[in-house]
Amino acid sequence: MASNSNNFISYSWKNEALVDEIDNYFKRIGIIFIRDKRDLGYYNQISGFMKRVRDCDYLLMVISADYLKSRNCMYEIWEFQQEKNYEKRLLPVRLEDAQDILTKEGQIKYIRYWENEAAKAKALLNKIDPLNAKELIEECRIKERICRYIGEFLAFISDLNHPSFNELKAQNYRPVLDFIGYQNAGQLAELLEIGDIASFEEQEIQLDQFSDKYGKTSDYYFMRAYIAAENNNFKIAKYNYDEASKINPDSCEVHYNLAILLADPFNDYDEAKSHYLKALKINPDYYTAHYNLAILLEDHFNDYDGAKFHYLETLKINPDYCEVHNNLALLLADHFNDYDEAKSHFLKALKINPEDCDVHSNLALLLADHFNDYDEAKFHFLKALQIGPEDSSIWCDLGNVLDNLNQFPDAIDAYKKAIEIDPNYALAWYSLANSHMQTHNKDLVKQFLQKATEIDPSLKETAKADEDFKEFWDDDILK
Structure with missing residues (x-):
């Protein structure tokens, strides 16, 4: 089974599809790479992410022409x-369009490119x-x-004996496993090859042959579990993870x-909690385990202190x-x-990713409900709707804020937009009625x-308790 080493993939976002392929390969044997797709919030926080690269154990560098011209990658x-002995932790993988780095002419091309960018x-x-x-x-x-x-x-x-991507794939990523120093790298490479087989039946045959050759190892059971889960055979997946755990607790x-x-x-939330805690006892810096455990504690145990602790632990890492x-x-x-x-953390989230619709909407609700800052709430609702214009609930919430700003025509338009998206949105109809009281x-x-x-129908009782609708309390529509 994979060790707990801290492994990065460095790549150009333009090569994301290929890196997804590499990433998915290694997930099958329990190796998770840190990469900006899931571990970086947004462009303006990239410098902090890059500094974390210096602390990694190994760096898999996917070199392409785009990579060599990327300010972020370079x-x-x-x-x-900047770290000592960095070359012992660096494994470059060359894509076809970066073949020219093996020649002096190709190297000069990229040197001139960066001289021009700096100029x-x-x-x-x-000018400023x-x-x-x-x-x-x-x-x-x-x-x-x-x-x-x-x-x-x-x-x-260029002096390193580094593989091309095609060479690496043909060897089932064995050079990566050897470089990082995983035990039984040859067996892991064979399991990666089995995981890449399209036919489920053929995978089963190959796994049987693997067990005949090496025995039923923890890696064997892990791959069986992963394949079973991928095929929605969850009981089989659970059995195999249990067996892997017995061999390698x-x-x-x-x-x-x-x-x-x-x-x-x-x-089975109790057992899930138990295994998250075991994972964290083995690797206290496993921040996705902290994150998932926090969600579990919040949603299924009402353990809000525990959830808060593990969210904060995630953010420390x-x-x-x-x-x-x-x-x-x-x-x-x-x-x-x-x-x-809460407001502080919403703002931090938006600094990381200014284009997160949910965060804008959540912050707007907080500002409206607990700070009475309707102007700022309006700003964030409008920003959320620029990102996700088809969210009826945000249109309705915007309408409520506009009502509080006495901008009733705009509020009515917002409620109508919510109803246009979802004609059965009862609360939008209710709010539209309320807004028309002002007209x-x-x-x-x-x-x-x-x-x-x-x-x-439950809104009848809501209306009967709403002073705005007092003149309709005895009307047939509320009976």
């Missing part, structure tokens, strides 16, 4: 090179008042650093995967995890009444209130 490597940044800086150029000054420094090391870096890479990956399975679809900031903010607001801290159009109020209560 800065990531610059960070990594353009410097020229732009010279230094008092207004803090970010651009830092950008110039980064590109100058890249210029200074790119030649040495390319020469070093110190594998945090087995406990982690088993915990996920026990929670869904088996709904990975402070740029947008979803954790969002979940923690909701927890703090709903169960601790700590609205200031003194009682016929429309009655029409919309009747529609709301037809869809959701």
Whole structure:
């Protein structure tokens, strides 16, 4: 079974599909790479993520033409090179369009590219008042650093006996396993090959042959479990994870995967909790285990203190995890009444990912409900709707905020938009009726209130307790 080493993949986002393929290969044997797709929040937090690269055990570098022209990728490597003996932790994998780095001519091409990029940044800086150029000054420094090391870096890479991606794949990623130093790397490579077989029946045959050859190892059971889960054979998956755990009780990956399975679809939350805790005892820095355990404790145990603890532990290890900031903010607001801290975490989430619709919407609700800051709430609802314009609930919530701002025509338009998206949205009809009270159009109020209560009869009692609808309390529509 895979060790608990801290492994990164460095790559250009333009090569994401290929990296997904590599990532999915290694998941089959319990190896999880840290990569920006799931471990980085958003572009403006990338520098913090890059500094974490320096602390990794091994770095798998997927080199392409796009990679060598990416400011982020080159800065990531610059960070990594600041560590002693970095070359012993670096495994480059070359894509076909980066073959030219093996030649002096190709290396010169990339050196000139970065010299030009640095010159353009410097020229732009010279046009700006230094008092207004803090970010651009830092950008110039980064590109100058890249210029200074790119030649040495390319020469070093070209001298390494590094595989191309096609060569690596043909060997079932054996060079990666050998480089990182996993025990039984040959067996793991064979299991990776089995995992890549399209036919489930053929996989079963190959796994039987594997067990005849090596015995029923923990890795064997883990692969059986993974394949079974992929095919929705959950009982078989559970059995095999259990067997893997018996053989190798110190594998945090087995406990982690088993915990996920026990929670869904088996709904065995006590056992799921137990296995998350075992995974964390083995590897206290397994932040996805902290995160999943926090969700489990919050949703199924009402253990809000425990959930808060594990959300915070996740953020200690990975402070740029947008979803954790969002979940923690909701927890703090709903169960601790700590609205200031909740607001702080929503804002941190948006700093990481300014395009997260849910966070904008959640922050807007908090601002409206607990800070009475309707203008700022309106801003965040509108931002959320720019990102997700087909969310009827956000349109309805925006309408409520506009009502509080006495912007009744705009509120009515927002409710109508919510109803256009979801004609059976009872609360939107109810709110539309309420908003029309301000226009003194009682016929429309009655029409919309009747529609709301037809869809959701429980709203009759809500209306009877609502002073705004007092004149309709004895009306037939509320009986």
